[in-house]
Amino acid sequence: MAAPKVADYLLSRLRDWGVHTVFAYPGDGINGLLAAWGRADNRPQFVQARHEEMAAFEAVGYAKFTGQLGVCAATSGPGAIHLLNGLYDAKLDHVPVLAIVGQTNRSAMGGSYQQEVDLLSLFKDVASDYVQMVTVAEQLPNVLDRAIRTALARRAPTAVIVPADVQELDYSPPTHEFKMVPSSLGIRWPELAPDQDALRQAAEILNAGDKVAILAGSGARGAAPELEQVADLLGAGVAKALLGKDVLSDELPYVTGSIGLLGTRPSYEMMRAADTLLTVGSSFPYTQFMPEFDQARAIQIDLDPVMIGMRYPYELNLVGDAATALRALLPLLARKEDRSWRESIESDVARWWETMGMEAGVEADPINPMRLFSELSDRLPDDAIVTADSGSSANWYARQLKFRGHMRGSLSGNLATMGPGVPYGIGAKFGCPDRPVIVFAGDGAMQMNGLAELITIKRYWEQWSDPRLVVAVLHNDDLNQVTWEMRAMAGAPKFVESQSLPDVDYASFAAGLGLQAISVDKPDDIAPAWDRALAADRPTLLDVRCDPNVPPVPPHATFEQMADAAKAMLAGDEDRWAVIKQGVKTKLQEFLPHRQR
Secondary structure (H helix, E strand, O other), X not given: OOOOEHHHHXXXXXXXXXXXXXXXXXXXXXXHHHHHXXXXXXXXXXXXXXXXXXXXXXXXXXXXXXXXXXXXXXOOOHHHHHHHHHHHHHHHHOOOEEEEEEXXXXXXXXXXXXXXXXXXXXXXXXXXOOEEEOOOHHHHHHHHHHHHHHHHHHOOEEEXXXXXXHHOOEOOOOOOOOOOOOOOOOOOOOOOOOOHHHHHHHHHHHHHOOOEEEEEOHHHOOOHHHHHHHHHHHOOEEEEOHHHOOOOOOOOOOEEEEOOOOOOHHHHHHHHHOOEEEEEOOOOOOHHHOOOOOOOEEEEEEOOHHHOOOOOOOOEEEEOOHHHHHHHHHHHOOOOOOOHHHHHHHHHHHHHHHHHHHHHOOOOOOEOHHHHHHHHHOOOOOOOEEEEOOOHHHHHHHHHOOOOOOOEEEOOOOOOOOOOHHHHHHHHHHHOOOOOEEEEEEHHHHHHHHHHHHHHHHHHXXXXXXXXXXXXXXXXXXXXXXXXXXXXXXXOOOOHHHHEOOOOOHHHHHHHXXXXXXXXXXXXXXXXXXXXXXXXXXXXXXXXXXXXXXOOOOOOOOHHHHHHHHHHHOOOOOXXXXXXXXXXXXXXOOOOOOOOO
């Protein structure tokens, strides 16, 4: 039997780490790895994306929804370059992803050879926690193991570069000699908790507050029972950073929903009035949506000491796992008998959800995009996974969807890049093949790369035990989010040449691939379309004709601010009258009579 090659050992080591899936695209810089995959009976599974950037996004989606390491692979030169955007998405959202990248032969390096790129320099920033090139066989176990441990420990992307000729070397392990570095598998994670003195200080601050607000982020995932108990004792409301939308159920009456530019009015009002702030597992960056600096005493709990003490002048910063720290804090908290603060929050939340229903019911031409989300909200299976692309779909994802049960959801939070919606969904299906997945994507994102990744869905969907992957396209022939940002932030009318999109029949494209395809251009057809998609025996694309002039009005926007934006549009925006009409109708819903008051 032939001795195993370095490439064979690399795949074997991935299997030993429990890696089942690698999202990748081939090229001659990883031919040795591809040959090893053939010898290994495709274990771990090589999932062929249509583009290396999509492979990286799929690895990010896989990691986000499984909590495990995501792995992607690409060839040297252009393949490695294409991975970068997806890896930066992992870096900014603190997601563990390993990139395995080919390189030209060692003998050609430094000779301006074809597809030769200085990959160590290229990956130095995006994989700043760990990037290394393997140059001899004995180096591989330590480099690969360290890259995996670092990705998991730092929740960050790491990169291993393996030149093409090194992949073909006979594998030999490190020996018990000088300047050999042995390695080992596995890691056991501690439950990190603050010390008792710090916990007592935290309890004193929280017990002294009359109007406690909690801000929960993705770092609080897994701490839902503890968060609920703390919020109950303190009579607090809980706002959620967008990446933490799935941390706590929206059916809890004191959960105010998202915070920030895409946030809710209850979150905005709660932060304006709070005298105490408890931030758990969040590095939410928009300080202007938090209490004034001299308004509230504040505490932060975060597992990552590098991210602690940021964004707000916290009085006390506690390093620890969210669930562990909150469990230790609970016995020190006193139940607040005055529930008036909590009652006011619950009243605001109830009114907000009623307002969202009213806004979704506003007529538009032809479909109000909010209704697409609103009709799904009550239909979402309790174990659904929802992804949203960057753009206007992120607004409605943040405000219109009520999460409950074991639902999961995510988007590109801090990078806010276009294009991850569909590949996130694919990564989710490979990580959780027994769960339904729903993707919301704008037509700009679909034209950028979503259409191509429908081909990946066509290739693999029959492997999934639950075949339901629904891609809902907000078809408005406009790069809508940037159009609105131009109007509201730059005071400029829509620039048609940059913002208008060519009209594409997305449903026909999906149907041509054998997917279920449903075109929707009437509001009353939305609900039946969701019912068909969620009952389907195959993936579905919903091609939904949305009105581009329905404004994503922030909850803190005043009529005066909207009037200023209208003045800018009157300077020559081709959609000015429709925009003003829809904006007024939408904003008016906040002030009309509500059933619950």
